[in-house]
Amino acid sequence: MxxxxxxxxxxxxxxxxxxxxxxxxxxxxxxxxxxxxxxxxxVFVSPQRDFHSVVIDLLAAGLRSTVPSELRVRREMTVVLDRRNGPEPDLCVVRAESVVDRRQTRFEAADVLLAVEVVSPDSEARDRDTKPHKYAAAGIPHFWLVEMAGEDDHPVVQVYERGEATGTYALTGIHHAQVKLTAPYGIDIDLTEIDRL
Structure with a gap:
């Protein structure tokens, strides 16, 4: 050498x-x-597929279109769960008062109402198993897992809500064409819009 x-x-x-x-x-x-x-x-992440990037854009725009003034939507920011865990959800909805300045690099778990993970080939186990378990244990009330499915490679959004008694997530719906929810706030996202992006 x-x-x-x-x-x-x-x-x-x-x-x-x-x-x-x-x-x-x-x-x-x-x-x-x-x-x-x-x-x-x-954990170092691999370069992302176009699907990953476009779905984040689609969901961010949809979440922001109806977000109430007391909340904010952020993409790819570290969420501090505890001393040894700082994952970076693809998207999160946080309390507005937790956004303190433009140089901010993280949020505390207590400030996050929704964490969203778009599954990538290099992070399947983390996105499906490790992160949801840790987000629920840290008290984040809502979690979405987004996967590419079908012949047309469209997003499928699995929506989970944290049970107070169990401290774990329960699946509340699987959305193929539209995400229409009342929690954590009124959300209406047309997933078929991916074809225009």
Whole structure:
């Protein structure tokens, strides 16, 4: 191995004995964009498919079109669940007072009413299992899981609500063409609009 090849290798951070913390997530230099912290481990995401990007745009526009003044819609922001978990939902609906300035990089779980994950090939297990479990445990009342389905690769939105007695999510609906809900606020999103984006 030449000195030149050693110089061009990436420098990967060595994890601490007990894993990383949320403080590390926000202070380690040169982390790739959209790095998440799950159970004290840094998770680097792969480049996203067009479906992922377009669905986030479609849902963000739909959520914002009816969002009440006391709430805000944000995309790809870290949500601090606890000391060792800082995932980055694709979308979240947060309390307006939790948006403090334009340099903000995170929200606390207590400020989030809805977390949305659009499933990607590299994150299927995290999006379907790990993150919903952690979001529910942190008290986030609503969760959406969005997947690509059918011959036309359209989005399917699975809507979950957290039960107070159980502290877990229960499926309340599966939406193929339209998401029309009253909680966490009045929402009406035409999923077929993806064909125009």
């Amino acid at each position: 030449t000195a030149e090849s050693v110089e061009h290798r990436p420098h990967w951070p060595v994890p601490p004995k007990d894993g990383y913390t949320v403080d590390d997530l926000f202070t380690l230099p040169d982390l790739p964009p959209h790095t998440e912290l799950i159970d004290g481990s840094l």
